Amino acid sequence: MESLTKNYKDEETLNKLVQKAFKDVYIDKVTELTEGYFNVAYLIALSNGNEVILKIAPPSSAKVMRYEKNIMKAEVEVMRLVRKNTKVPVPEILFYDDTHSICDSDYFFMTKLDGSSYSSIKDSLTEDERKVIEFKLGQYNRKINEITNDRFGYFAQEGKQNTNWSETFYNFVSDLINDSIDIGTELPMESNNILSIVKSNLYICDDVLQPKLVHWDLWDGNVFVDNGEIVGIIDFERAIWGDPLMEYYFSNLAFSAEFNSGYNPIKLDDKAKTRRILYNIYLFLVMTIECDYRHNESGQREWAKDMLKQELDKLL
Structure with missing residues (x-):
């Protein structure tokens, strides 16, 4: 779904994010996942044959509700907490970056779910x-x-x-x-x-x-x-x-x-x-x-x- 909070990136930038996370790996194919309402998310097929999910937080210029501030960091920490303390099936966080050195907002890669x-x-x-x-x-x-x-x-x-x-x-x-x-x-x-x-x-x-x-x-x-x-x-x-x-x-x-x-x-x-x-x-x-x-x-x-x-x- 389209939303003012979605922080879309071109393929050149996405490739830079992939290389920072996975070193000598590149993008073979990118597909936007459209079911979400807040963050932009992509299914990325990598040159090493793996598929991962990339989520990017809204840009700092986006007007968000008070409770929506800093929630990407929370998502990463909660998923790790649930994986550590339960057997609830939760994707693995592969890489999280909040430095804003390449992307203007937080982003993370996680494992792709089947089904x-x-x-x-x-x-x-x-x-x-x-x-x-x-x-x-x-x-x-x-x-x-x-x-x-x-x-x-x-x-x-x-x-x-x-x-x-x-x-x-x-x-x-x-x-x-x-x-x-x-x-x-x-x-x-x-x-x-x-x-x-x-x-x-x-x-x-x-x-x-x-x-x-x-x-x-x-x-x-x-x-x-x-x-x-x-x-x-x-x-x-x-x-x-x-x-x-x-x-x-x-x-x-x-x-x-x-x-x-x-x-x-x-x-x-x-x-x-x-x-x-x-x-x-x-x-x-x-x-x-x-x-x-x-x-x-x-x-x-x-x-x-x-x-x-x-x-x-x-x-x-």
Whole structure:
């Protein structure tokens, strides 16, 4: 998908990046991968016969949301963390460069995954095949969430982390509201009213005491499947030390009994259900506001704004 944040490079520059990472190796073929929304990504066939994935962060001139700053470094560190501490299938980071000596932004190479994104093949699978995949995804998601920390917050922004989840989550929402003001996003109600609704329900976040690693963006497009098995999970750049209930498959967009069974989820009592509404509000705020930062005219903005209104109304 086209986006103002995608930092496209010509083949000459891409060859320089390849040679810095892999020395006496050159590009045979470059194919842009278009499913992503934020970073530009390329599938690169190398002269030594290998294939790798290259991701390049947005240029420094790109206007991004507050929570999107420094997230490529976070993606690299989280993928390494998950590979080290779990058996969750995650691509290997082959080379990461944040020197900006050749490229004007961070970039990294990682191993290429076999298969296809779950989102691209889901409709072609049988119900039983989907059940097997989603059960396993639940197990993998739980393993990710079992990695813990002593502070809450976005992985990419250590300076804004703290020991209180309620305060951290409120800061998440407040940053988004400021993003919307900066770019002029039209929200379904006044910004102060949104903040007031969130603040009046924050007490239920006090039940969350242990910061856990949350992928947060684990939708079907970030799950790779080959021959009926999950072979890779990608895009950890928006990872959070927070409440596992924030995960995508616990949202009202992707309920799956099989995922829940594989995950062995937290019991959703009334407080947990309210926390999930707060997390839905956060999700739909992001999906509404990001359209203006990327000039995304796909129809996502109006859909997300409507979903945001529905979730806010639940807490009035």
